[in-house]
Amino acid sequence: MEGDIETEQRYAKLFNQLDSNKDGHVDINELREGLEAMGKRSCHNAEQEILRAGDTDQDGQLSFEEFTRYLADREKRLLIMFNSLDRNNDGRIDVSEIQQCFQNLGVHITLDQAHKILLSMDCDGTLTIDWLEWRDHFLLNPLHNMEDVVTYWKHSSILDIGESLAVPDEFSKKEINSGMWWKQLLAGGVAGAVSRTGTAPLDRLKVLMQVHGSKSHSLSMLKGLKAMIEEGGVRSLWRGNGINVLKIAPESAIKFMAYEQIKKVIRGQQETLRVQERFIAGSLAGAIAQTVIYPMEVLKTRLALRRTGQFSGMSDCARHILRTEGVKAFSKGYLPNLLGIVPYAGIDLAVYETLKNTWLQRYRAGTSAHPGVLVLLACGTISSTCGQIASYPLALVRTRMQAQATVQGAPQLSMLALFRYIVAQEGFLGLYRGIAPNFMKVIPAVSISYVVYENMKRLLGVTSR
The missing domain is CATH 1.50.40.10 (Mitochondrial carrier domain)
Structure with a gap:
């Protein structure tokens, strides 16, 4: 785990990336643009969720203090979710643990499908997800629990163009x-x-x-x-x-x-x-x-x-x-x-x-x-x-x-x-x-x-x- 200084430096770097006008605050437009620039706006209305959870003084923007408190709280929540997925407590999540997570919520996927999910998060090529990969992947994605994560992972095929006969969506x-x-x-x-x-x-x-x-x-x-x-x-x-x-x-x-x-x-x-x-x-x-x-x-x-x-x-x-x-x-x-x-x-x-x-x-x-x-x-x-x-x-x-x-x-x-x-x-x-x-x-x-x-x-x- 990082020390307090390393964590604060990491939070400061992230805050500076989002604070495009350098006024010491991040508003919803800066959040939206920053998340898109970093390729992290994968959750619909993510910027609104982050602002709602982090803006404790209700002034419509995040100060550095509010932002760091939000990230610290997110990391605690993400660590709990990570540990619940890491069933064998080896500090890494593998494909079988991803598959089991889906099954626990009533959604059945194959090992191959679980492998594809893992590949989208595995940055170091180990075919597993460690805590840092998990944290960095979901830090600015305001999902609250494992069911939110599973729902986010699922592919939706609901979209209709009048001719589609593809496989229907699955629900938990x-x-x-x-x-x-x-x-x-x-x-x-x-x-x-x-x-x-x-x-x-x-x-x-x-x-x-x-x-x-x-x-x-x-x-x-x-x-x-x-x-x-x-x-x-x-x-x-x-x-x-x-x-x-x-x-x-x-x-x-x-x-x-x-x-x-x-x-x-x-x-x-x-x-x-x-x-x-x-x-x-x-x-x-x-x-x-x-x-x-x-x-x-x-x-x-x-x-x-x-x-x-x-x-x-x-x-x-x-x-x-x-x-x-x-x-x-x-x-x-x-x-x-x-x-x-x-x-x-x-x-x-x-x-x-x-x-x-x-x-x-x-x-x-x-x-x-x-x-x-x-x-x-x-x-x-x-x-x-x-x-x-x-x-x-x-x-x-x-x-x-x-x-x-x-x-x-x-x-x-x-x-x-x-x-x-x-x-x-x-x-x-x-x-x-x-x-x-x-x-x-x-x-x-x-x-x-x-x-x-x-x-x-x-x-x-x-x-x-």
Whole structure:
């Protein structure tokens, strides 16, 4: 342990780094900028938490004395947390102790996942975390207990961009029992709703190009947007978005509940699930959720393709389909939709984890176990794009099958027959019609979703990760 002089010198050096205007005080803006400059702003609203805990005289800033008292208190708390993790009392935390910590809170991770967490904190390459590494990593990250640390370590995959079928998030027993899980799902649902609404014109344009685009009827993005506005005005750009937003809540809830039950069945007597087992559980949960809400997918496509005044609303559209085509119409395109889950979810998850882990290994000496917002957004954008490229032909065939009855003279074909027909008539590239607007919506969708998600968590009082 350091002596008092060394500790004070270390605190003074840190204070001087934060005190950018050298007035002997650190305000919230200096805290925010300083934490970002040091790469330590990994906890949402960390500067507010630090100021709230350290500002004893309530003047809105930290003096050196207040700052040192705060750090001394933090070190005592961190030492207690470190010792609780160090189960064999050897002064170091290894992967098995990280894994056990998760298991004690009802969250199951593999040794490989625990190893990745350890690598993000292991600065000296010993494959263990000593007290100094632990202290320096969390000193300016205002987490209060081990459950906060575990929650911070976990990766959240709640963000929704309208196409994602990746593995759902996992919650600890306390999060489930306290109802925290539904707040997370609500935050994700609202984020998804805002994100989908913001990118709805691109989504409708994609559907139009998938159904009406062909060699004989060339439909570019500009022509498509112009045609939509000319036919129904600017409001027509959002046709079909209402039901697209409505289906978020049941889909998310069903996926979460199914995922939890499937994990129990797969896990059996095992304590943990391997990555491939989590992928299987996530894919099955996605398939179950899609099966339940699939009629809403058909309605979304029909509403997006409708002409002005054709239907008065969702219920009118549903009655029309039922009356003219029967119940089976609500399952058109179900098979390619189901088959598309595996390549999309598998590739999306694999590419995301590969990119994120590559970043962590290269920059593991950084101060955050979490790569940060921009890195995660980049990983999510690239992985989602790769997943879409792999599964897009199935998505296109699904949409064509859903819309067959609305296109005059269109053949009523099965999935394989429609595949062959599209390739014969339009070539292999015909399977990728409409993918340009689909790509264009990924970055704004992820960005909007992230911003809204974080703000919703703050409003709902959800601990940030």
